[in-house]
Amino acid sequence: MIPRSRAVRRLEEWTFVVGFLVAVGIAVLALAVLLGSILVAAWPRLTPAILFNYSNSTNPATAGYAAAVVGTLWIVGLTLLFSLPLGIAAGIYLQEYGGRGILSRILQAGVSNLAGVPSVVFGLLGLAVFVRALGMGPVVLAGALTLTMLVFPYVVITTQEAVRAVPQSIRDAALALGSTKWQAIRKQVLPAAAPGLLTGAILAASRAIGETAPLLVIGALFLQTFIPYGPDSPFVALPVQIYAYTILPVNQWGGVAAAGMIVLMGILFSFNAVAIVVRNRLQRQRW
Amino acid sequence: MTTAWRFAGGEATEPGAAQAEPSAVGEPVSEAPSGREPFVGARVGGAQVQSQNLSIWYGAKRAIAGVTLSIPRHAITAIIGPSGCGKSTYLRAINRMNDTIRGCRTEGTLLVDEEDVYGPNVDPVLLRKKVGLIFQKPNPFPKSVYRNVAFGVQLHYRATREELGKVVESALRQANLWDEVKDRIDDSALGLSGGQQQRLCIARALAVDPEILLMDEPCSALDPIATAKIEDLMFELKKDMTIVIVTHNMQQAARVADYTAFLYLGKLIEFNRTRDLFERPGEELTEKYITGRFG
Numbered sequence: 001m002i003p004r005s006r007a008v009r010r011l012e013e014w015t016f017v018v019g020f021l022v023a024v025g026i027a028v029l030a031l032a033v034l035l036g037s038i039l040v041a042a043w044p045r046l047t048p049a050i051l052f053n054y055s056n057s058t059n060p061a062t063a064g065y066a067a068a069v070v071g072t073l074w075i076v077g078l079t080l081l082f083s084l085p086l087g088i089a090a091g092i093y094l095q096e097y098g099g100r101g102i103l104s105r106i107l108q109a110g111v112s113n114l115a116g117v118p119s120v121v122f123g124l125l126g127l128a129v130f131v132r133a134l135g136m137g138p139v140v141l142a143g144a145l146t147l148t149m150l151v152f153p154y155v156v157i158t159t160q161e162a163v164r165a166v167p168q169s170i171r172d173a174a175l176a177l178g179s180t181k182w183q184a185i186r187k188q189v190l191p192a193a194a195p196g197l198l199t200g201a202i203l204a205a206s207r208a209i210g211e212t213a214p215l216l217v218i219g220a221l222f223l224q225t226f227i228p229y230g231p232d233s234p235f236v237a238l239p240v241q242i243y244a245y246t247i248l249p250v251n252q253w254g255g256v257a258a259a260g261m262i263v264l265m266g267i268l269f270s271f272n273a274v275a276i277v278v279r280n281r282l283q284r285q286r287w
Numbered sequence: 288m289t290t291a292w293r294f295a296g297g298e299a300t301e302p303g304a305a306q307a308e309p310s311a312v313g314e315p316v317s318e319a320p321s322g323r324e325p326f327v328g329a330r331v332g333g334a335q336v337q338s339q340n341l342s343i344w345y346g347a348k349r350a351i352a353g354v355t356l357s358i359p360r361h362a363i364t365a366i367i368g369p370s371g372c373g374k375s376t377y378l379r380a381i382n383r384m385n386d387t388i389r390g391c392r393t394e395g396t397l398l399v400d401e402e403d404v405y406g407p408n409v410d411p412v413l414l415r416k417k418v419g420l421i422f423q424k425p426n427p428f429p430k431s432v433y434r435n436v437a438f439g440v441q442l443h444y445r446a447t448r449e450e451l452g453k454v455v456e457s458a459l460r461q462a463n464l465w466d467e468v469k470d471r472i473d474d475s476a477l478g479l480s481g482g483q484q485q486r487l488c489i490a491r492a493l494a495v496d497p498e499i500l501l502m503d504e505p506c507s508a509l510d511p512i513a514t515a516k517i518e519d520l521m522f523e524l525k526k527d528m529t530i531v532i533v534t535h536n537m538q539q540a541a542r543v544a545d546y547t548a549f550l551y552l553g554k555l556i557e558f559n560r561t562r563d564l565f566e567r568p569g570e571e572l573t574e575k576y577i578t579g580r581f582g
Contacts (some may be wrong), residue, residue, distance in 0.1 A: 010465070100389070113310035169426035176384060177439035177495055187438065248519055 015160040034081050035265075042258035050259045051158050054225040055241060060252050065260050067224040072209060072267065073235045074228050075237050077149060078144030079208040082240035084201055086148070087155025091200075095160045096185055096266020116155035123217030124152045129216050138219030151204040158203055163189060178282065198279040202272050212239040318523065335360040335382055336498060337475040337486045341395035342384065343376050343552035352553040353395065358546070363530045364523055365544030365561065367537060369576065373553040374533045375423075378501050380404075381531065382418035383411040399499065400512075411434040415441055421494035423504040425484035427476035427491075430458075434489055435476045454494055464521055471570050482513025500524065502532040506539065518543050537577055541565050549573045 039046075045060070053064025098104030126146030129192070131151040136142040166189045174184035190197070221236045222244040236244070242260040245253045308429050311422050313443040334357035340368070341449060343351040350373040367431045376385065383404060385391045397404045404505060427435050436455040440446060446454065455472075459465040464486045478486055484551060485505060492500060502521075506514040521530055540547050547560040549572075557573045568574040577580055 093524065167426075169424065170428060172384065172387065172422065173426045173428065173491075174442075175387060175422040175437070176382065176415055177424075177442060178412050178414075179439075179442045180412050183442055187442075192429060223294065 010261055010264070011253055012149070035091050038258045041254055042262045043255075044129065044261040045255040046262060050256070050263065053238065055223050055244070056225075057223060057248055060256050062251075063245065063256050064180035065238060065241055065263055067221075067227055068236045068238045068260070069263065069267070071220075071224070071228045072238045074140045074148060074233075074266075075143050075215070075236065076205055076208045076271075078140065078231065079147040081203060082144060083151045083155050083195060083208075087152050087161040087200065088153075088159045088202070089199060091156045091159025091186060092163060092190075095163045095179070111118045111153045111156050112150075116212075119150055119211055120213040120217060122146055123214030125149065126214060126218045136232075138229055139232050139236060140219075140235045141150050142218055143152040143215050143220065143235060143237070144231070146218055147208045147211055148212060150178060150211060151207045154203050155200045158200030159193075159197060162200065165196060166192045174186060194282045195279045198275050205275075206268060208267070209264065209271075212237075212243055215240050216243070238267070305510040321496055335397075336531065337398040337401075338377075338380075339396040339398075341377070341380065341393070341397055341464070342392075343373070343380055344390075345376075345388070350553050350573070351380070354550070354553075354555045354557055356548055358529065358531055358554055360529050361527070362545040363525050363532060363543050364546040365482045365540035366531065366533045366546065366548045366550060367535070367540050367576075368556075369551035370582070372550045373532055374550050375492050375503050377550065378503055378531060378533045379420070381499070381501055382415045382420055383409075384415070384420055386411055403505060415496050417498035418499040418501060419495065421485070421488055421492060421500065421502040421505045424508050425481055425488050427484050427487050429475065429477055429478070431473045432476050432487060433472045436491050436494050439491055443495060451547065458490040458494035459487075461518065461524075462486045463492050463523075478491060480513070482509050482516060485509060485513070485517060486520065489517070493524075495529065499529045499531070502530065504533055504535060514539070537565075549576060551576070 050064045051069060052066050053062055054066050055068070058065050089112070094104060094108055098107065125144060125147070128143060130136050130142035130145050131138055134237075154216055163185075170188050170192060171184050174188045175181070179187070215237050220240045222240070224234070224236045238260060242257050242264070245260065246256040297323070324568050336356075336358035340352055341351055341354045341356075343350060354377060361422050366377060379392060379457045380386045380397055381399065381404070385393065393405055399414070399418060403409070403552060416580060428438060431439075433455055435460050437451050437485065438455075440451060440454050444450075450568050456465060464483060468487075476484065479487060484506075489500075489505075509517065518539070521532070524530060525545075532540075532544065546559045547561040547564045549556045549564065549570075551572055557568065559569070564573065565577055568577060
């Protein structure tokens with residue numbers, strides 16, 4: 001056997017580390033350029049008024065996102081309210097109770113495929129089922145239910161991963177003390193998996209907050225001059241409102257749209273920050 | 288004999304029903320054991336766990352092949368044998384923890400207090416309250432010491448805070464752990480040493496008041512001092528409960544066990560009082576194993 005050259009091995013090591021660093025650098029740089037350009041474009045319009053003005057299509061100086069911010073909060077809040085319990089329950093079933101039978105394999109394949117369905121398809125489904133068949137009309141609830149279908153597979157999959165990551169020894173310990181399967185899951189597995197479940201919530205919220213196409217399809221408003229008053233209210237959401245401004249024929253709306261993006265990201269980041277703080281607290285003191 | 292604590296549903300088998308069969312298995316324990324007297328198991332009345340022709344499969348692989356064994360009450364019985372001989376499988380059959388393993392199938396009869404553990408009306412949840420299991424690797428919950436011990440109690444009882452506190456303290460005292468943890472009862476159990484964690488697991492099992500304690504190589508991850516503490520604890524516990532310990536450490540079996548069973552390739556080769564088994568093994572295989580010539 002010929003000994004491998006140390007110099008070559010060291011060079012190899014160094015090359016790959018540099019390669020990985022470059023990859024990370026490109027990603028961070030792209031994000032920085034994106035944020036920077038949006039911020040520059042948004043700067044003239046980035047005043048508190050942008051949050052309190054309603055939408056209009058005539059004067060960029062008085063246009064804003066009051067209805068859209070509230071609409072987004074409604075939509076995302078309801079989506080999480082529906083999708084988290086549903087997705088977590090389905091994830092627990094598939095991971096802990098489903099077994100390896102044909103039924104659970106079909107369900108599993110269904111969930112995985114659902115995660116890959118383009119969002120506009122969910123929009124069409126929402127339009128057909130919630131807006132038309134169930135006669136809800138293009139309201140907050142229909143939007144939230146549509147987005148619930150959209151984020152459901154993500155919640156299921158992250159729940160499964162979080163639950164799977166809990167060591168079998170924890171389940172065995174609980175079962176050996178005479179716990180039922182559900183007691184073991186409820187009292188030991190879920191608390192241990194809580195940080196992972198919150199990751200699912202972050203993913204779901206991030207997904208729901210940015211979705212445009214399904215809401216467009218089910219009939220979100222473009223110009224809304226009132227605050228959505230409830231689940232049965234017509235609505236506009238932030239991404240839809242941003243889109244609406246960008247397609248206006250007059251070329252003065254870029255700043256308003258960019259400001260909307262900043263607002264959207266601000267909401268997203270603050271939501272994620274809360275979730276991350278809660279998650280870290282859960283991880284630190286799980287007892 | 289303590290009053291049988293039935294773990295089956297309301298229509299439990301009558302105590303007499305299962306009794307006829309086992310007597311064929313148990314050989315009376317002679318008062319003064321002498322020489323080569325064959326020994327198959329404890330006297331029926333003194334046996335708490337009895338298996339008759341018990342076989343366990345993992346898929347197509349047979350891990351336990353027709354083991355007939357009577358494990359005496361209020362004594363320590365060791366199960367020894369080389370790795371993969373099925374000793375853990377046999378142990379976990381007793382409180383049906385094998386149920387959690389996919390593809391595991393059990394045949395034959397296993398009686399705990401003359402009740403068929405694999406019978407139709409048995410609730411494994413109640414069985415496991417009566418038959419505790421200590422694992423090879425200490426596996427405390429990622430919670431406080433207190434919550435670890437309280438967990439099992441709260442599964443089975445609605446307890447007030449004071450009641451719970453008393454049970455937790457007495458279980459920790461019973462496991463000789465109280466003095467070491469009384470000032471850190473609300474700290475994470477994961478901060479305890481390995482030996483303390485294992486005794487915590489024992490305390491956790493004791494808190495639900497089991498009659499039988501199964502120990503699956505409980506000391507294999509521990510240093511000699513921690514091991515000695517666990518062995519001392521076993522001596523104290525056997526006054527009130529039946530202990531079955533799986534060990535691959537023959538010195539440990541010789542030190543702690545009153546009875547020892549030697550399993551090889553899923554078969555029971557020999558079962559005897561520990562001293563007899565080690566000093567006058569009746570089978571060549573046993574002798575080879577305990578003298579370290581294979582395994």
